[in-house]
Amino acid sequence: MTAHVIADDAEAVAVAAVLADAFRAGASARDSERRLPREELDRLSASGLLAVTVPAGHGGADVRAETLAEIFRLLGSADGSLAQIPQSHFAYVNVIRRQGTPEQQKFFFAELLAGRRFGNAQSEAGTRHVQDIRTRLEPAPDGSYLLTGVKHYSTGALFADWIPVLARAEDDELHVAYVPRDAPGLTVIDDWDGLGQRTTASGTVRLDGVSVPADRVLPHHLTFRGPQLHGAVAQLLHAAVDAGIAAGALAEAAEFVRTKSRPWFESGVETAAEDPLLIQQFGELALRVRASEALLREAARAVDAARADLTDDSAAEASVAVAAAKVEAGRTAVEVAGALFEVSGTRSALTSLNLHRHWRDARTHTLHDPSRWKIQHIGRYALDGTRPPRHGLL
Structure with missing residues (x-):
């Protein structure tokens, strides 16, 4: 390629x-x-x-x-x-x-x-919590490793050239093994059936004694031994997806109202787009979208500032800014994608139009990690300056 x-x-x-x-x-x-x-x-x-x-x-x-x-x-x-x-x-x-x-x-x-793509084999199902990783990276006599485990929600793995696999080594610390998509013993199963984000192919990856050379394994646990932006960058991109879904839903709602909606008979106007109550609703929704986009930009700039001078304080500021952006973008995406139907009317609910894909995508994506915990960390930071913890989900 x-x-x-x-x-x-x-x-x-x-x-x-x-x-x-x-x-x-x-x-x-x-x-x-x-x-x-x-x-x-x-x-x-x-x-x-x-x-x-x-x-x-x-x-x-x-x-x-x-x-x-x-x-x-x-x-x-x-x-x-x-x-x-x-x-x-x-x-x-x-x-x-x-x-x-x-x-x-x-x-x-x-x-x-050269255009190669990374997928992911990170999350596991049936464990105590999301950080309870049980996939194992066992040393082989020749200095390589054998990788064994089952991963779920493996977005992008089906399309990847390389699949980074999160696993625990002998010392029980987290490592990432970068495995070719066609490696013997590695199977990607397209069994994702989520109500939204239907084409992410976020299915299952099975690893049955996959051989991994030592130079394809990285000590991910060291990332969190000092100030870091790994979680902030990852969460920033999630927030950006949500902000994008919200903007896309608002744009499609506006197009629908301009071209397909009928005015309510009591409004006394010729077109739905002239209805002052609809205009008010669009103004309120546009405010939410703009606020989400502003928080996203602010968070990204905080990450850039921390990259230029990485300390515990700058990393904490970036993480909290990203958490705020992620919470607001998630709420806005779900709200705007749902309000699409209210402003567009009955016809917008037709399955053939598939306008519900925005809400389904927003509702599915915002379940990635709970916003309630982000708000806790934002609150502690605002109240007494407590820095958020170092992990990949904040």
């Missing part, structure tokens, strides 16, 4: 905007038919967007967090499933940036610049 190499932040946003417009056209049909976006992902890879966080020293654009968030917001406004697929890709690029050896970085950054 060959891929374009994006030069800078401005080009990255411009490319994302073009792709979002292209992906928007087929989003409804892909969702209703559960047609997996293989061609769209190939186009995303070829565009160079998946390599925009490769460091400049390795030939990448190394874009700002603010740019990366805007890329995801644009993609989310077009297709809430498609935008979710590369979220883990960028999270595991960050692991390489943080914990990779020079040789590992040289190899994987070249893979990214």
